[in-house]
Amino acid sequence: MSATSARRLRFWFLAPARCWMAGLFAMPLVIVVAYSFLTRGAYGGLALPWTLENYGRLWDSLYLSILLRSLAMAGAATAICLVLAFPLALFISRAAKRKDLYLQLVMFPFWTSFLVRTYAWLFLLRDTGLVNTVLLALGIIREPLPLLYNNGAVLLGLVYGYLPFMVLPIYAALERLDGSLLEASADLGARPLATLARVVIPLSGPGIRAGSILVFIPCLGAYLTPDLLGGGRTVMIGNLIQNQFTTARDWPFGSALSLALMLAAMLLVLAFLRGARQEPL
Amino acid sequence: MKRALGLYAALAYAFLYLPLATLTAFSFNRSRFTLWEGFSLRWYAEAFSNPQLTEALGNSLLIALFSTALSTAIGALCAYGLWKRGSAVLTGTLYLSLVTPEIVMGVSLLAFFQFLFRWTGWQLGLHTVVLAHVAFSIAFVVIVVSARLRTLSPALEEAAMDLGASEWQAFLRVTLPLLRPGILAAALLALTVSFDDYVITSMVAGVDSETLPMVIYAMARRGASPVINAVSTLVVIVFGALIVTSERMREG
Amino acid sequence: MRRRVFCLAFAGAAACRRAPRLNVYNWSAYVAPDTIPRFEAEFGVCARYGVYESNEEMLAKVWTGNSGWDVAFPSHYLIRPMRENGLLAGIDREALRNLGNLEERFQSPPWDPRLEWSVPYMWGATGIVYNRKLSPAPARWADLWNPALKGRVTMLDDPAEVLGAALKKLGYSLNSTEPDQLAAAAREAIAQKALLRAYLNAEVRDQLVAGDVLAAQLWATTAQQAMDASAQLAFVYPAEGFAVYVDTAVILRESRRRELAHRFIDYLLRPEVGASVVRASRTATANAAARRLLPEAAASRVLYPPEEVLRRGEFFEALPAGAQRLRDRLWTEIKSAS
Numbered sequence: 001m002s003a004t005s006a007r008r009l010r011f012w013f014l015a016p017a018r019c020w021m022a023g024l025f026a027m028p029l030v031i032v033v034a035y036s037f038l039t040r041g042a043y044g045g046l047a048l049p050w051t052l053e054n055y056g057r058l059w060d061s062l063y064l065s066i067l068l069r070s071l072a073m074a075g076a077a078t079a080i081c082l083v084l085a086f087p088l089a090l091f092i093s094r095a096a097k098r099k100d101l102y103l104q105l106v107m108f109p110f111w112t113s114f115l116v117r118t119y120a121w122l123f124l125l126r127d128t129g130l131v132n133t134v135l136l137a138l139g140i141i142r143e144p145l146p147l148l149y150n151n152g153a154v155l156l157g158l159v160y161g162y163l164p165f166m167v168l169p170i171y172a173a174l175e176r177l178d179g180s181l182l183e184a185s186a187d188l189g190a191r192p193l194a195t196l197a198r199v200v201i202p203l204s205g206p207g208i209r210a211g212s213i214l215v216f217i218p219c220l221g222a223y224l225t226p227d228l229l230g231g232g233r234t235v236m237i238g239n240l241i242q243n244q245f246t247t248a249r250d251w252p253f254g255s256a257l258s259l260a261l262m263l264a265a266m267l268l269v270l271a272f273l274r275g276a277r278q279e280p281l
Numbered sequence: 282m283k284r285a286l287g288l289y290a291a292l293a294y295a296f297l298y299l300p301l302a303t304l305t306a307f308s309f310n311r312s313r314f315t316l317w318e319g320f321s322l323r324w325y326a327e328a329f330s331n332p333q334l335t336e337a338l339g340n341s342l343l344i345a346l347f348s349t350a351l352s353t354a355i356g357a358l359c360a361y362g363l364w365k366r367g368s369a370v371l372t373g374t375l376y377l378s379l380v381t382p383e384i385v386m387g388v389s390l391l392a393f394f395q396f397l398f399r400w401t402g403w404q405l406g407l408h409t410v411v412l413a414h415v416a417f418s419i420a421f422v423v424i425v426v427s428a429r430l431r432t433l434s435p436a437l438e439e440a441a442m443d444l445g446a447s448e449w450q451a452f453l454r455v456t457l458p459l460l461r462p463g464i465l466a467a468a469l470l471a472l473t474v475s476f477d478d479y480v481i482t483s484m485v486a487g488v489d490s491e492t493l494p495m496v497i498y499a500m501a502r503r504g505a506s507p508v509i510n511a512v513s514t515l516v517v518i519v520f521g522a523l524i525v526t527s528e529r530m531r532e533g
Numbered sequence: 534m535r536r537r538v539f540c541l542a543f544a545g546a547a548a549c550r551r552a553p554r555l556n557v558y559n560w561s562a563y564v565a566p567d568t569i570p571r572f573e574a575e576f577g578v579c580a581r582y583g584v585y586e587s588n589e590e591m592l593a594k595v596w597t598g599n600s601g602w603d604v605a606f607p608s609h610y611l612i613r614p615m616r617e618n619g620l621l622a623g624i625d626r627e628a629l630r631n632l633g634n635l636e637e638r639f640q641s642p643p644w645d646p647r648l649e650w651s652v653p654y655m656w657g658a659t660g661i662v663y664n665r666k667l668s669p670a671p672a673r674w675a676d677l678w679n680p681a682l683k684g685r686v687t688m689l690d691d692p693a694e695v696l697g698a699a700l701k702k703l704g705y706s707l708n709s710t711e712p713d714q715l716a717a718a719a720r721e722a723i724a725q726k727a728l729l730r731a732y733l734n735a736e737v738r739d740q741l742v743a744g745d746v747l748a749a750q751l752w753a754t755t756a757q758q759a760m761d762a763s764a765q766l767a768f769v770y771p772a773e774g775f776a777v778y779v780d781t782a783v784i785l786r787e788s789r790r791r792e793l794a795h796r797f798i799d800y801l802l803r804p805e806v807g808a809s810v811v812r813a814s815r816t817a818t819a820n821a822a823a824r825r826l827l828p829e830a831a832a833s834r835v836l837y838p839p840e841e842v843l844r845r846g847e848f849f850e851a852l853p854a855g856a857q858r859l860r861d862r863l864w865t866e867i868k869s870a871s
Contacts, residue, residue, distance in 0.1 A: 009448045010362045014371060017359035017419055021374045024416035028389035029381075031396055042854050043614030045596060062862070066869055084293065091290040094283070102290075104524065109297050113477050115494050116513040119501050120300030123307070123510070127745035130303050144745065146684060149731040163297065192282045213380075221382020224479065228501065231731025232690040235869040241384050246589035247692060248861040251392070258385040265380050395597040404601040405594070484593075488556050488601035489581055499561065502586055503735045 036255035044249025054256035074219035085166035093174040149231030166211035173207025308510035324511035348414035356422025387484035405487030429463025565813035603788035628795040631802035634822035651781035653819035662756035690732035692864035710856035719863040777846035
């Protein structure tokens with residue numbers, strides 16, 4: 001019952017996590033920081049001298065425009081996810097019975113491979129894919145629509161891949177909503193839509209915030225979806241970074257880009273969470 | 282409004298399941314193109330007779346098993362420790378790992394391992410993949426278990442200690458059993474995240490540690506056949522079974 | 534046949550506990566299903582065979598010298614960078630009795646005149662594959678800039694190939710390092726982007742066969758596979774010139790099984806093994822003896838163009854850092870242009 005034995009227990013409980021994060025997260029990041037100050041070797045790899053050049057290159061309008069475009073894409077995906085997820089979460093929280101089932105049905109695609117889900121859209125949207133085949137067969141179009149290899153396809157892939165991440169936190173927030181508040185609102189004469197807009201949505205703020213972060217961050221750093229569904233026509237910052245570490249073999253610049261991306265993500269999350277002092281997620 | 286919501290929900294679920302349903306349906310198609318040519322299991326046969334696929338599947342399962350066990354244990358203990366008294370640094374680091382884009386994490390781990398291996402002469406392999414997976418799974422586990430912990434009252438443990446139990450016994454006999462559903466959910470999440478990972482795994486995998494997502498990606502890149510459909514369907518079935526079983530266990 | 538191979542592979546894997554190991558890292562679809570199992574059976578060893586889709590993928594693993602692989606197959610222009618970074622163990626010509634099976638022109642190639650570091654394995658070139666209903670048929674890179682092809686033409690997702698095609702179109706060298714020339718090439722590529730469906734590699738094959746894509750910049754071997762699946766397709770080596778590459782076998786310096794690695798390369802150089810690989814993969818082999826065993830493969834003008842055509846080809850070269858960085862930046866510009 002002593003304070004020291006409690007403290008010792010806590011120390012040992014936290015120790016494995018501390019060691020792991022220090023060794024396999026913090027240390028690697030420190031190395032990336034170090035790399036970002038080095039120079040690219042003659043045929044790739046690393047070389048001295050230490051330089052700030054990589055960070056200087058970041059301010060190039062080309063790379064800034066890519067970052068902006070990625071932010072826009074991620075923002076659009078998050079917004080669409082929000083619009084699509086909220087009614088669904090509302091439906092599940094209002095369901096009298098089978099709430100768990102509905103929730104699991106939302107989660108189930110998430111339990112399958114992300115790659116598989118992205119590949120499924122490739123399969124559907126191709127010129128010889130299902131959508132075009134059906135539309136052609138029905139006579140609605142005469143030639144296959146170019147549904148693939150554009151920003152729309154990438155957006156669709158992102159939304160589809162991360163929708164469950166938005167549904168869950170919103171559902172959790174709606175669940176914690178006090179039913180009596182809704183009753184009170186109705187008693188005061190508000191129509192259901194007004195209650196929704198003035199009471200429900202504001203009160204589910206933390207859920208919306210959490211979901212938005214859970215969707216925005218991965219979308220920002222996405223590279224598989226633009227790669228597979230974008231036909232190489234779009235460069236998001238995830239592709240750019242990946243390119244530096246593979247084709248371009250410019251690890252220092254890639255490291256600088258990675259840190260810039262992380263910083264942008266962190267700042268956005270902090271700004272977003274500023275409103276919520278409560279425990280997030 | 283209720284009816285409108287219901288209709289919308291139906292459409293939303295259709296949207297969520299359409300791609301998967303299509304993949305599954307066409308995994309039974311005899312032809313490799315979108316025209317239905319008859320029911321056939323040939324792609325499944327091809328999937329099973331592909332040694333690369335079966336080995337990748339084995340690797341994925343092995344890695345997922347180890348990384349889930351480790352990350353769930355470490356994460357659950359960590360969540361409990363943080364529940365007792367927070368640690369800004371540790372919490373901050375965990376959130377940072379969530380916020381870090383996968384590509385950055387993969388690259389940093391690759392750089393770290395290659396740097397380390399310069400001195401030790403080790404190599405990339407299954408072990409490096411497990412180490413990496415645990416690194417990014419811990420945060421998920423902590424969040425899920427913490428959420429569960431927040432619904433518990435500290436009074437329970439205090440009562441146990443008042444009755445003479447030590448902190449450790451209070452944890453073991455009182456809190457841990459109550460945490461079981463949360464730990465199970467966290468383990469399931471960690472398992473999925475590990476099994477599904479492509480970006481980080483592809484960077485730190487070694488000679489004999491090709492995983493299923495890596496194989497699927499390579500096949501997709503080559504514009505390969507409906508074998509991917511067959512593999513995907515199998516993955517879906519296995520995970521579906523897993524979920525159903527865990528739900529039964531949770532209720533039982 | 535497939536069942537036999539599977540059994541062989543399974544038996545091999547089962548016996549694979551205590552036998553000596555060899556780790557081979559190769560391009561995908563560059564061996565026949567029985568090549569590795571037969572090697573394992575004959576030499577009583579365990580071979581682990583990994584595949585990659587691009588040089589970069591292989592290099593990323595191999596670069597720091599402890600990847601675990603013994604043999605890799607880089608493209609020829611990476612030999613010098615890999616050598617200068619100390620990644621290669623030399624080739625001992627004495628240990629390779631079948632070296633004489635290589636074609637004349639590969640016995641003493643410009644990037645490795647005495648074959649001290651690499652052994653040519655497969656080679657190929659990049660050209661244009663197109664649907665026969667296109668009239669007039671494409672014959673030069675410039676034809677891929679034809680507005681009539683809008684939305685039905687693709688280029689490779691590779692900076693060296695795209696910039697290379699544009700450079701050739703303008704009459705410059707494939708390996709140009711002149712900033713003006715490169716900038717001009719980038720402008721051409723950006724102008725073309727509006728017509729392109731996408732930047733695709735091997736995955737365009739299905740779309741060519743289905744008729745969605747009418748013309749594509751593609752490697753000869755992949756084009757041959759597409760043509761095998763559809764008689765509507767044809768291939769041409771552009772008149773302005775084109776890129777040639779050779780994938781070569783190297784032994785990595787980190788390998789502790791160099792003798793076994795030599796024996797593996799020697800095994801690949803055998804005529805019957807080379808022929809079996811070519812039959813399965815439909816690639817162009819550097820092994821003349823193997824080619825002689827396959828009369829029909831030798832007749833493919835796609836895989837083995839006549840001399841006067843091949844003379845228009847230019848080998849890729851490894852470029853100095855400054856030029857490489859310029860090209861990378863131009864590639865990023867091209868990819869992010871709308």
